[in-house]
Amino acid sequence: MEQLNPKSRSDAYGSRINRDHSPILIHLVPWGTILLGCLLPFLPIISAIPLVPPLGLLFLLGWRLVRPGLLPVWAGFPIGLFDDLFSGQPFGSGILLFSLIMLGIEFFDTRFPWRSFWQDWMAAAFAIIAYLVGAALFSGADIGLIALASIGPQALLSILAFPVIARIIGGLDRLRLLRVRVLG
Amino acid sequence: MAPPSNRRSGHSRRAQYGVFTGYVVAGLGALIGALLLGISLFQPGFMAVPRTIATDAVEPVADANAAVRNEGRGFIESIQGYLRAGSQNDALRKEVELARIRLAEAEALKTENARLQGLLGLTREDAEPVTVARLVGSSSSSTRRFAYMGAGRNDGVREGMPVRSARGIVGRVLEVGRNSSRILLLTDSESVVPVRRSSDEVVAFAEGRGDGRLDIRLINLGVNPLKEGDVFVTSGAGGFYEPGIAVAIVSELTDDGAIARVISDPAATDYVSVEQIYQPQATQGAETPIEEELGAEDDGSDTPEGDSEGDTDGQDAADDEG
Numbered sequence: 001m002e003q004l005n006p007k008s009r010s011d012a013y014g015s016r017i018n019r020d021h022s023p024i025l026i027h028l029v030p031w032g033t034i035l036l037g038c039l040l041p042f043l044p045i046i047s048a049i050p051l052v053p054p055l056g057l058l059f060l061l062g063w064r065l066v067r068p069g070l071l072p073v074w075a076g077f078p079i080g081l082f083d084d085l086f087s088g089q090p091f092g093s094g095i096l097l098f099s100l101i102m103l104g105i106e107f108f109d110t111r112f113p114w115r116s117f118w119q120d121w122m123a124a125a126f127a128i129i130a131y132l133v134g135a136a137l138f139s140g141a142d143i144g145l146i147a148l149a150s151i152g153p154q155a156l157l158s159i160l161a162f163p164v165i166a167r168i169i170g171g172l173d174r175l176r177l178l179r180v181r182v183l184g
Numbered sequence: 185m186a187p188p189s190n191r192r193s194g195h196s197r198r199a200q201y202g203v204f205t206g207y208v209v210a211g212l213g214a215l216i217g218a219l220l221l222g223i224s225l226f227q228p229g230f231m232a233v234p235r236t237i238a239t240d241a242v243e244p245v246a247d248a249n250a251a252v253r254n255e256g257r258g259f260i261e262s263i264q265g266y267l268r269a270g271s272q273n274d275a276l277r278k279e280v281e282l283a284r285i286r287l288a289e290a291e292a293l294k295t296e297n298a299r300l301q302g303l304l305g306l307t308r309e310d311a312e313p314v315t316v317a318r319l320v321g322s323s324s325s326s327t328r329r330f331a332y333m334g335a336g337r338n339d340g341v342r343e344g345m346p347v348r349s350a351r352g353i354v355g356r357v358l359e360v361g362r363n364s365s366r367i368l369l370l371t372d373s374e375s376v377v378p379v380r381r382s383s384d385e386v387v388a389f390a391e392g393r394g395d396g397r398l399d400i401r402l403i404n405l406g407v408n409p410l411k412e413g414d415v416f417v418t419s420g421a422g423g424f425y426e427p428g429i430a431v432a433i434v435s436e437l438t439d440d441g442a443i444a445r446v447i448s449d450p451a452a453t454d455y456v457s458v459e460q461i462y463q464p465q466a467t468q469g470a471e472t473p474i475e476e477e478l479g480a481e482d483d484g485s486d487t488p489e490g491d492s493e494g495d496t497d498g499q500d501a502a503d504d505e506g
Binding site: 052086 | 206214216230324
């Protein structure tokens with residue numbers, strides 16, 4: 001069989017004979033990228049208005065919606081805790097909002113079990129808007145109409161970024177499932 | 185795509201308990217989050233220690249990244265410079281001529297100033313900055329406006345110290361870690377700075393609006409004397425900032441003041457210097473309750489000035505954060 005088609009005993013992630021997924025990659029890739037996402041808005045630019053999408057949330061939503069069942073329901077707690085260390089929000093707002101969003105998506109999952117990417121994108125958009133408004137309300141600042149309006153560009157940017165993030169996560173998922181561990 | 189079947193636990197007791205525990209833990213997580221949030225809203229310094237440790241941990245990465253960012257910006261700016269060179273050259277030549285005249289005027293004022301100060305017997309030593317550091321990052325996805333700086337307790341930075349760039353005030357130190365500290369930027373909606381117009385004595389408060397601009401709130405109400413392009417500098421009231429440092433430039437007039445742009449935009453700032461608090465005794469006076477005597481907890485070596493309490497109302501909002 002191999003002489004006819006060398007890939008005949010492989011799948012998209014490598015040879016199926018004598019090779020298996022690496023347990024390190026399987027767990028490290030999703031959690032690592034989400035935590036890195038929490039850290040990223042801290043680094044690249046210093047801006048006078050909130051503009052950078054909350055990348056930690058986007059990666060969490062991405063992994064949750066692109067690969068359902070991978071992250072546990074309670075994943076919002078540890079990730080929110082990490083996010084709070086760097087986001088500049090009062091401590092606890094990330095924990096609360098991330099946990100509520102994970103529970104909300106769980107509910108969405110049971111309500112709409114069969115769906116396509118468009119519904120996922122819509123769910124993500126709702127979650128992003130809810131998060132940004134919630135974060136603004138819990139930020140401890142006086143929130144007027146102006147401050148709420150200044151969320152607009154950030155929300156738009158975040159919603160438009162979701163398909164790109166989902167695509168990136170698709171690629172990362174292939175990396176996650178590479179058959180690199182040699183059995184026996 | 186249908187969700188995987190691991191949530192449908194079927195008849196397996198173990199699987200049922202597993203799913204149930206997951207929900208319980210997630211709900212508990214949300215509750216703990218709400219509790220922590222409540223505490224930190226009432227006590228903003230809550231959990232400052234883990235936060236500063238975390239910032240310290242990523243500070244080296246952020247510092248390297250800041251260096252790259254500044255170089256990248258310089259590269260883009262130099263290309264833009266080539267594209268606009270001709271017209272800019274012309275405009276700059278005119279500006280230099282004007283600046284020469286102004287410089288001569290300033291020289292005259294300087295000598296006069298020195299003479300008057302000599303008459304009054306005023307001696308003013310130029311305070312050395314505490315340290316000079318790089319702005320390494322900011323809370324760019326949050327509604328609050330904080331920046332992070334690559335210097336901390338080891339460099340002598342303390343809470344409340346003003347932070348400025350070459351152009352003007354950037355903000356105030358809010359939390360100090362070992363090698364990094366958090367700065368409350370002027371544009372944060374909790375930031376209030378007492379200012380005056382550079383040309384005369386129109387005093388006001390510059391409050392962050394949360395959209396990257398400042399609200400100039402005049403103290404004396406009446407006919408609005410402001411014009412577009414007015415420059416506001418620190419007035420020194422409150423005792424935190426040295427008087428005469430540029431803060432904002434008026435871009436839009438409102439009924440009771442103006443909306444102003446920050447002169448020292450943090451996005452265009454790479455190095456900042458941390459200054460000593462201008463009048464530490466005055467800021468201490470603002471924190472002491474009226475019933476208590478000023479300097480009661482001190483060693484009593486110096487007598488603080490007591491007339492500062494009225495001036496410092498504007499600082500209180502910002503103080504709550506520290």
